[in-house]
Amino acid sequence: MDIFSKFDEKWGGEQNRTDTPKDILNVYSDILPDQLLKFWKVYGFSSFGNGLFWTVNPKEYDEVIKEWLDVSEYHPVVFMRNSFGGLLIWNTELEGIHYLNVVKGESRVLIRSVSMFMNRVLTDDKFIENDFLYDFHQKAYEKLGAVGVDECYAFEPAIAIGGDMDVGNITKRKTVPHLYLLSQVTEVVDLD
Numbered sequence: 001m002d003i004f005s006k007f008d009e010k011w012g013g014e015q016n017r018t019d020t021p022k023d024i025l026n027v028y029s030d031i032l033p034d035q036l037l038k039f040w041k042v043y044g045f046s047s048f049g050n051g052l053f054w055t056v057n058p059k060e061y062d063e064v065i066k067e068w069l070d071v072s073e074y075h076p077v078v079f080m081r082n083s084f085g086g087l088l089i090w091n092t093e094l095e096g097i098h099y100l101n102v103v104k105g106e107s108r109v110l111i112r113s114v115s116m117f118m119n120r121v122l123t124d125d126k127f128i129e130n131d132f133l134y135d136f137h138q139k140a141y142e143k144l145g146a147v148g149v150d151e152c153y154a155f156e157p158a159i160a161i162g163g164d165m166d167v168g169n170i171t172k173r174k175t176v177p178h179l180y181l182l183s184q185v186t187e188v189v190d191l192d
Contacts (some may be wrong), residue, residue: 004042008120009012014046016054016149024057031077032090035114039048040079050127051146052137053082061087065175067183068100069107080146082132083140085152085179102182103159108191141165149170154178160186 002008020040029037047054050109061078065087069076074093081087084103088110091098096112113115121127128134140153147153154173157163160182 003014003115004118005180006123009053010123011039011048014043014048014055015050017046019044019046020057024059024080028058028077032079033074033090033095033114034143036079037071037088039114040104045149047146047149051083052132052134052143053080053088053122054149055080060176061179064179064183067104067180068188081152081175083137083147084133084187085154085175085182086132087179099131102179102186103133103165104156105160105186105188106191107188136165136167136170140170144170150174152178154192158182158185 023188025037032128043055045055045057054080058077058079061081063079065071067074068087069089073135074091077090077092078087079090085101088100089095089098089100091109094109094112095109098107098115098119100107110121110128125134135150137153145151151172155163155165155169156163156171159165159171163169
């Protein structure tokens, strides 16, 4: 059985694919687990589920992640994001996958195994609904269209400053600038 079989069953093929550059694979070959590198080789930097989540080039998030997490003791590697800017991070200190929910201001370690993450966490309807805001994603997709490779959906005003989680408050923003903005107004609660 392929290590990504349940993931494939749930999400089908990738969309908006860009092959992962060899230099990125080389840079991260000593940092990331082999299964995550294999995922990048198989799927590239792509979106899944009409843009519900994206595999990303971690270089694009190296600076902004420092605004969210204390990175003095480890090198966080952002490898995936969801359509609302939530970040999935390889935590080099714990050797596990860490999730930063930027909408709710929550941070937690999810799991250590990449194959379990792909085949259990990313296929779990409860996780997808609660953490990736699936229903809001679907409504925003219908209203605004898919987010682009450098975009995310955003609640305006931000939930952290009293905004409501209402589909009428969703707009599209450039992901990295939006993450910088949210980092200034969002207090992150560590759920571990």
